[in-house]
Amino acid sequence: MGTEHTVRSFDEEIARLRGLIAEMGGLAELSAQEAVHALIHRNLELADAVVMRDKKLDALEAEVDRLAVRVIALRAPMADDLREVVAALKIAGMLERIGDYAKNIAKRVERIEVSKAFEPLTLLPAMAEVATDMVHDVMTAYAARDAALALDVIERDAKVDAFYNSIFRNLVSHMIENPSTISSAAQLLFITRNLERIGDHATNVAEMVHFAALGTYPVEE
């Protein structure tokens, strides 16, 4: 009857879709980590590598879109399967944006002229670690369909926001006291904001993971 073949093929396509999403998540996390590493260690070569990697993320998102549309068109999935495909479409867009924010951080590295001792730089790696851990863990939650881990990721976003507010105040004080660093500090304002947005998008992915796993969005507090 060919039914078995059709079923296996559908599962294969879903597995391929999930594999592409996992690949995107891994690259987005790596880019965010490397962008901040390049900033702290003034490594322009690494910053360039992050900028180049963004094209790969764009290509993967386009592949997810094409495959998702094909699965929907040819298979007309119902209920859970459809939710899975719609979640893949949305998560791909969110991961591509996390890559965008990492690229934006990397592009600013060469515009910054401050020493490693520049105080706000000492807080950024800690903020980056919380944000990139959120990206890492939300991909684990996605792979394991773990709604509890997704909720845990969502809760951690408050920590990223607190870092953002603290570094923002620190940078503005620093600018007032050291006008010669204003241009670099302005770049750091944007970098801090980009990290804060990476946390936001990891949160958005977590909400979609929750939706894909349980069919409901987490209740807003």
Added chain:
Amino acid sequence: MGTEHTVRSFDEEIARLRGLIAEMGGLAELSAQEAVHALIHRNLELADAVVMRDKKLDALEAEVDRLAVRVIALRAPMADDLREVVAALKIAGMLERIGDYAKNIAKRVERIEVSKAFEPLTLLPAMAEVATDMVHDVMTAYAARDAALALDVIERDAKVDAFYNSIFRNLVSHMIENPSTISSAAQLLFITRNLERIGDHATNVAEMVHFAALGTYPVEE
């Protein structure tokens, strides 16, 4: 046979989907305009109205998502129709983000303490006009399935980027010369960046309009 009823219903659902997108586009454009108006005229009440409107945009996006999923699940649309539904899903996300940027601008209004004569403020309305016109025209392109107008919108993004670079430089110079305005100027840096992102997202919508109309993305230059 019920076929005619099914066909009419499907068209009705697509029309409803397009209507929701048009409503989102109108609200997003209005929010962007009003946020900048509130900034220039220090109108905190208007800024609050923009912040509140964001919930409406979130609700509309959720409605688009639900309806799109239902259309796909129940109708299993093919080719052009499927492209239309997928474009609606993606465009809803982009418009919701334009609303987010407008909300972010509005939230910063009360944190800014400068006079109307503050020089960078004189450039912002011109930048905002280009960006909000892009939002307006891309929605016209969407309604009319006008790929040529979508391309025109995409081309205008360079103008928004030029404004961004010019205002950024202007703000940094201003901070160096007037340390007492640094905190407000830092807020304006973010506001300028938000307008630049609104232009980016109008461009993203334009690419999806092109895709929905012709089945291909505009060629990258």
